Amino acid sequence: MSDTTTKDSQPVYVVDELIAKDIDAYLEQHQHKTMLRFITCGSVDDGKSTLIGRLLYDSKMIFEDQLAALESDSKKVGTQGQEIDFALLVDGLAAEREQGITIDVAYRFFSTEKRKFIVADCPGHEQYTRNMFTGASTADLAVILIDARKGVLVQTRRHSYLCHLIGIKNIVLAVNKMDLVDYSQEVFDRIVADYGEFARSIGIESFVPMPISGFKGDNITGLSPNTPWYAGPTLVDHLETVEVDTAIDAAKPLRMPVQWVNRPNLDFRGFSGLIATGSVKPGDAVRVLPSGKTSTVTRIVTLDGDLDEAVAGQSVTVCFADEIDCSRGDVISVADTPPQAADQFEATIVWMNDQPLHVGRAYWLKLGTQTVSVTVQEPKYTVNVNTMEHLAAKTLELNEIGVAEISTDKPIVFEPYAESRTLGGFILIDKMTNATVAAGMLHFSLRRAQNVHWQALDISREAHARMKNQKPAVLWFTGLSGSGKSTIANLVEKKLHRMNRHTFLLDGDNVRHGLNKDLGFTEADRIENIRRVGEVAKLMTDAGLIVITAFISPFRAEREMVRSMLPEGEFFEVFIDTPLSVAEERDVKGLYKKARAGDLKNFTGIDSPYEAPASPEIRIDTTRTTPEQAATLIVDTLLGDI
């Protein structure tokens, strides 16, 4: 082994001697280790990967064959001349090795006598904010690296803010590369003072500063003779002894999101989940949310026998004394202090996708084991992650962080993120691409859902419909501009009228001149346009009407949103399928010509996409059907039994 990089450190904290002499004693010791998950953050040159490489190396997590490969790689592509480049140990993807940067979060493992560690190595560039946030989400502690020659930089502030935002309480300020500033206490003190001022300004209550050199090994495992003015602890000492979040979580009230109902036979019914906070014992009174039903725990069942107690962080199966309703998505809570349920919240959202947030569009929200449909309002503000300034914003782009109101389509059981990562942290999923587009943290509910009572109406929607002797419905026409939607929709309404049906036709022109005259044609405005039309159509079906709508409605997500607003079986998607070339040739209103000339922006089919329905209730091919035939077909097929 090369000793040029190790002479200053006192590595061995895996007790080789004990392993060799008494393996059973060693295993006994290892078995009782706790675990700490932490992240390292800093900019590209602050020496993150080097520090992690050092920790792996010093804890003997690097084998001879890996070391041999490392030595040869160091000479080939390393950035440390002839010396070992520890960063090569951790930069795993081919692109990263070639470019010498860390793109994705990598997880590394090492252990000492007292603890096992999982390190998330996170990239530093601003364009990887989402990756850093991902790594931080599971961390108990953050090591923020600062290059002693450079001091507190923009990145330092950004990373500290992100760590604080995601709720990491334990922060280590590692002033690295002390060897390059002659181990100067003055330099160290000045950086710590600078950082302290900043940290207080964003609400970080405390942090642990230490002077280190990842490259030389100073104050990593042993106190360095080069910094006699520093009394410790060393980095590893601190990592080994700091209190972890799971211990803190166990002291809170019981919360367990139900993952799965275990029902092998009629005699057994158990509820499986990971305990988020608190603890549970047989005999405890519990409450199931959102129903609010109570029961008593009878057993905590595991393959290794029943438990007397289970605590936060354990995956268990519990049984109740009573047959109460409880299924996936519910939360089992201590009976006397249950969490709330609500459907409107203020949340901080970190956007993680190339496609920006569409205000008003429905996304999936997953929180604990609950998945619901959600819409996000226009952000109140976004945060400049470098200066912490609040900025006005209409949307959220990749890596932007903003505060916004969100509304779910049904109440969810939650707690503020500051109290529970499990019941306050959520992800947003795009309904079309299925990508995870954002992460978020709930702060508070804007109103308690349980206080919202729908005005109980004496005349129900059924009564309205009965009087009209018909089943309400929405015939939702979609298709390109000039495809023939309005023409056919008008014919359909005439036919229904002749059949004594009570109908109403909503189309682009009558809505855009009144209800929606404040909206333009940007993607966000088009989404809002459709949302409002959907709500109006819904009210009209409540009144018992058959509603016919004729809007381009180019996005699948919005059409699906309207479908989800209505009772099952009342929404009929009518796809007027006219090829672009045909519609453009007709160009009844001359709009295609303008769009082609560049005088009309965001025109569907030209510079804005049209997402054809995947499975409409009916598809009309206008190249083979006359408008009259189409109208007859639509009425007969869809409304035959009305």
Added chain:
Amino acid sequence: MSKALTHLERLEAEAIHIIREVVAETEKPVMLYSVGKDSAVMLHLARKAFYPSPPPFPLLHVDTTWKFQEMYKLRDRMAKESGMELLVYHNPEAQEKGINPFDHGPLHTDMWKTEGLKQALDKWGFDAAFGGARRDEEKSRAKERIFSFRTASHGWDPKNQRPELWNLYNSKKNKGESIRVFPISNWTELDVWQYIHLNDIPIVPLYFAAKRPTVERDGLLLMVDDERFPLQPGEVPVERSIRFRTLGCYPLTGAVESEAKTLPEVIQETLLTTTSERQGRAIDKDAGGAGMEKKKQEGYF
């Protein structure tokens, strides 16, 4: 107040949580079962996750016909004990062409394992497959998500992975996509051994040292497991006390000389050893530094 959980308790809870999420959110999951020690741990965790029910999915063994005899024995026993259905798949094309590790080199792994796996997943239409891979095994695995998506042609795109926050897993798939799920991603080799020790999990006896017939080839110590092993002129199997740190196809898996006959002794040897676990396998060396990353893009588990 309450005791702090040990690292193994936290890892166990995490793995069980992952396995249950997959069962709750996917349509047709399956557990890839290779009979190695990682598979043994994964199977045990699945049994814990659903007890007293048996795990509500089958085990799938993508077989190459070249595994050690002891592996087939344990496989059948564990399927029976766990009450799970065992599916065994052989790539018919590989079988027909008689693909084997002696004559066909890398093609053997490619056809039996990589192609075989794809075919098996397609045949039964599984939309999620549990695998026992760990992040500490190899550099590209260190960056792979716990829920790792594959295209309809089973490819992996490392640059386009979904962010994975807290313990929230997004299992929504696009048409044709499937998910590989790695419940023991955060375990190290030592964790696996220790967990086997603490829970008394049955493993293939080949992990323990015994006198076995061996030949030395290309720096690897190979075991002559059955009569299909073609001896070269002058080659005579020698009885050596050996064991295996990792198990695959017997003609491709190098043994180490050892006297470790008990689990603590094996762990002791593992901890004191100076070479990494996969070194005994030929597969990582095929394409230089980026070998595994490339293999995974092509659909290797």
